[in-house]
Amino acid sequence: QVQLQQWGAGLLKPSETLSLTCAVSGGSFRGFFWNWIRQSPGKGLEWIGEINHSGSTNYNPSLDGRVTISADTSKNHFSLKLSSVTAADTAVYYCARGFGRPGVYFDYWGQGTLVTVSS
Amino acid sequence: DIVMTQSPDSLPVSLGERATINCTSSESVLHSSNNLNYLAWYQQKLGQPPKLLIYWASTRQSGVPDRLSGSGSGTDFTLTISSLQAEDVAVYYCQQYYSAPSTFGQGTRLEIK
Numbered sequence: 001q002v003q004l005q006q007w008g009a010g011l012l013k014p015s016e017t018l019s020l021t022c023a024v025s026g027g028s029f030r031g032f033f034w035n036w037i038r039q040s041p042g043k044g045l046e047w048i049g050e051i052n053h054s055g056s057t058n059y060n061p062s063l064d065g066r067v068t069i070s071a072d073t074s075k076n077h078f079s080l081k082l083s084s085v086t087a088a089d090t091a092v093y094y095c096a097r098g099f100g101r102p103g104v105y106f107d108y109w110g111q112g113t114l115v116t117v118s119s
Numbered sequence: 120d121i122v123m124t125q126s127p128d129s130l131p132v133s134l135g136e137r138a139t140i141n142c143t144s145s146e147s148v149l150h151s152s153n154n155l156n157y158l159a160w161y162q163q164k165l166g167q168p169p170k171l172l173i174y175w176a177s178t179r180q181s182g183v184p185d186r187l188s189g190s191g192s193g194t195d196f197t198l199t200i201s202s203l204q205a206e207d208v209a210v211y212y213c214q215q216y217y218s219a220p221s222t223f224g225q226g227t228r229l230e231i232k
Contacts, residue, residue: 044212044223044224044225044226045169045212045214045223045226046223047220047221047222047223058219060220061220062120062220094168094169096168099174100174100216103157103216103217103218103219103221104216104221105159105171105174105214105216106159106161106169106171106214107171107174107180109168109169109170110168111168112168
């Protein structure tokens with residue numbers, strides 16, 4: 001059974017960098033795209049970006065180039081960095097496995113991490 | 120970006136009755152090369168991540184009860200629960216994965232009348 005376990009800092013000040021990591025277990029890291037998705041009351045569910053095992057990435061343009069997703073295939077981990085955060089970045093952040101190509105739906109999700117940006 | 124719009128926002132339904140949730144996309148999500156609709160449905164219960172129910176508009180994910188079904192094509196889609204059970208109380212979302220960035224509907228809250 002595929003499991004995604006995520007962690008990272010939950011409280012940030014404006015202008016800081018958000019950093020989250022997701023560990024994949026119970027399945028292959030290869031052959032899938034690994035995603036970050038966030039959920040806020042104001043914007044609902046928003047896809048942030050994805051990475052595959054070879055390091056190929058795609059990002060949502062709405063995040064204005066502030067996103068970096070990386071992967072450590074030796075540990076089956078992938079990570080999200082979001083720079084220059086503001087209150088608008090306050091949300092629950094999820095990691096998720098993307099299945100299918102081209103375009104993916106999300107068949108396994110992490111438990112979610114609430115990230116609050118406040119001065 | 121493709122805009123996904125769900126209706127209604129909230130849906131009260133009696134136990135045992137049928138529940139129907141609609142999802143409309145601002146552009147067609149039907150891929151002409153394979154005749155597949157790039158549309159998924161998710162269920163989210165309080166405090167939990169979304170759970171995949173349906174993909175390719177009508178293919179049920181493993182373990183999903185057959186009282187839940189998806190239909191539609193092009194720009195108009197429906198999630199139907201044939202006989203509402205208490206455990207179906209949740210928020211339901213549609214998602215298009217036809218074009219990047221993938222986008223979600225705003226959600227429909229299903230509750231017991």
